[in-house]
Amino acid sequence: MAEDDPRRRIPRTDRLLETPALADAVARLGEATVKQAVSSAQARARAGEIAPEDVARVAEAGLPGRATSLRPLLNATGVVVHTNIGRAPLSAAAVDALVAASGYVDVEYDTATGDRARRGRGTLAALRAAVPAAGDALVVNNGAAALVLATTALAAGREVVVSRGEMVEIGDGFRLPDLIASTGARLREVGTTNRTTARDYAEAVGPDTGCILKVHPSNFRVEGFTSAAEVPELVGLGVPVVVDIGSGLLAPDPRLPDEPDAATALGRGATLVTASGDKLLGGPQAGLVLGEATVVERLRRHPLARALRVDKLALAALEATVRGPRPPVTAYLHADADAVRARTERLADRLGVRVVPVVGAVGGGGAPGLELPGCALELPEGCAVRLRRGDPGVVARLEGGRCLVDLRCVPPHEDEVLAGALERALSDSLRPTGGDG
Numbered sequence: 001m002a003e004d005d006p007r008r009r010i011p012r013t014d015r016l017l018e019t020p021a022l023a024d025a026v027a028r029l030g031e032a033t034v035k036q037a038v039s040s041a042q043a044r045a046r047a048g049e050i051a052p053e054d055v056a057r058v059a060e061a062g063l064p065g066r067a068t069s070l071r072p073l074l075n076a077t078g079v080v081v082h083t084n085i086g087r088a089p090l091s092a093a094a095v096d097a098l099v100a101a102s103g104y105v106d107v108e109y110d111t112a113t114g115d116r117a118r119r120g121r122g123t124l125a126a127l128r129a130a131v132p133a134a135g136d137a138l139v140v141n142n143g144a145a146a147l148v149l150a151t152t153a154l155a156a157g158r159e160v161v162v163s164r165g166e167m168v169e170i171g172d173g174f175r176l177p178d179l180i181a182s183t184g185a186r187l188r189e190v191g192t193t194n195r196t197t198a199r200d201y202a203e204a205v206g207p208d209t210g211c212i213l214k215v216h217p218s219n220f221r222v223e224g225f226t227s228a229a230e231v232p233e234l235v236g237l238g239v240p241v242v243v244d245i246g247s248g249l250l251a252p253d254p255r256l257p258d259e260p261d262a263a264t265a266l267g268r269g270a271t272l273v274t275a276s277g278d279k280l281l282g283g284p285q286a287g288l289v290l291g292e293a294t295v296v297e298r299l300r301r302h303p304l305a306r307a308l309r310v311d312k313l314a315l316a317a318l319e320a321t322v323r324g325p326r327p328p329v330t331a332y333l334h335a336d337a338d339a340v341r342a343r344t345e346r347l348a349d350r351l352g353v354r355v356v357p358v359v360g361a362v363g364g365g366g367a368p369g370l371e372l373p374g375c376a377l378e379l380p381e382g383c384a385v386r387l388r389r390g391d392p393g394v395v396a397r398l399e400g401g402r403c404l405v406d407l408r409c410v411p412p413h414e415d416e417v418l419a420g421a422l423e424r425a426l427s428d429s430l431r432p433t434g435g436d437g
């Protein structure tokens with residue numbers, strides 16, 4: 001390397017880390033992350049791509065905004081509960097609860113006596129208050145865990161009686177029969193895909209029956225010549241009846257008439273109800289078990305319960321969801337169509353694009369047949385990838401060769417941010433090269 005080679009002027013790592021901006025970044029993001037940005041900037045200077053005096057600035061520019069690689073997204077799909085983008089967004093009250101629970105907290109500790117206390121008792125009290133028909137409640141890691149715990153505790157080594165019409169695949173290849181088989185319980189299928197009667201159950205129930213399981217087909221509908229036995233017809237058979245309602249509605253929602261809820265199922269005599277916390281309930285990932293106190297206690301005492309234990313952050317956010325203001329999922333589901341249309345038209349005028357009618361959906365979380373009529377901005381198809389990769393990322397819907405931007409699940413205070421993202425995606429789409437830029 002010659003004496004006057006500019007590469008000799010590339011600042012050393014320790015010097016760079018002492019600059020106020022990078023020292024601050026180390027405090028926020030950790031040393032490894034900052035060092036990585038620094039060494040990549042130094043490498044660019046060595047390659048002659050940037051000047052040595054620009055290394056600090058380029059390293060700073062290359063830093064991520066947060067210590068997590070998860071990128072917040074705007075959901076412009078119109079699908080309210082979208083598993084791939086994190087299901088339910090939390091309410092401000094739930095976020096506040098998460099932060100409160102992030103340090104040392106009395107999650108399993110009684111500050112009055114100094115003794116150990118029931119884990120998450122505030123959350124359980126909130127659930128019992130919301131569902132008075134439940135004698136007791138238990139929270140585990142997710143809906144699948146609630147189901148596994150219930151079938152294991154009630155039927156390991158014995159039979160679980162299930163209708164053939166309810167042998168569902170939850171999603172991503174996870175199938176209910178496999179899940180139950182993994183618990184050591186045997187599935188006893190009854191009825192047919194479209195029709196199962198109370199008599200089918202009665203004939204299958206015997207001394208080897210651990211429980212009857214009713215599963216809500218939350219992501220599809222069977223229409224036509226169908227019938228299913230209702231819970232009241234099954235409770236007299238002398239075995240526990242577990243109802244997996246999936247979606248997590250605690251009480252009936254008149255606007256979702258086909259969606260089962262915990263209060264109704266328990267009121268009709270179900271022994272246990274299991275559900276997810278992050279579907280229509282609108283809370284954090286969690287699995288709820290509600291029902292007869294002695295049976296819930298059996299689940300709580302099962303060794304598997306410890307392996308499925310929910311963390312304090314989810315407990316805090318769940319309590320705030322159940323007790324607090326209505327969560328975003330509920331607001332989006334029942335969004336005022338006129339208000340969404342007015343926001344959409346304002347954006348359409350500004351961007352010079354069309355507004356088209358669309359049908360939104362609840363998503364993987366429930367109410368499979370329910371259509372949510374609404375409207376969307378119509379953009380060229382190529383905008384979708386630019387929107388996804390932009391900052392913030394915007395997930396739109398691709399349909400019929402168009403990129404549709406549905407504001408149903410975009411909080412109104414983000415409209416300005418969304419407008420900026422759409423403007424950038426549209427102006428890029430006018431560039432002749434059409435590259436990703």
Ligand SMILES: *Cc1c(COP(=O)(O)O)cnc(C)c1O
Binds near residue numbers: 143144217365
């Ligand atoms: C979603 C769902 C599950 C799984 O719940 P997770 O919280 O995703 O684990 C189980 N059963 C039904 C009926 C569901 O809809």
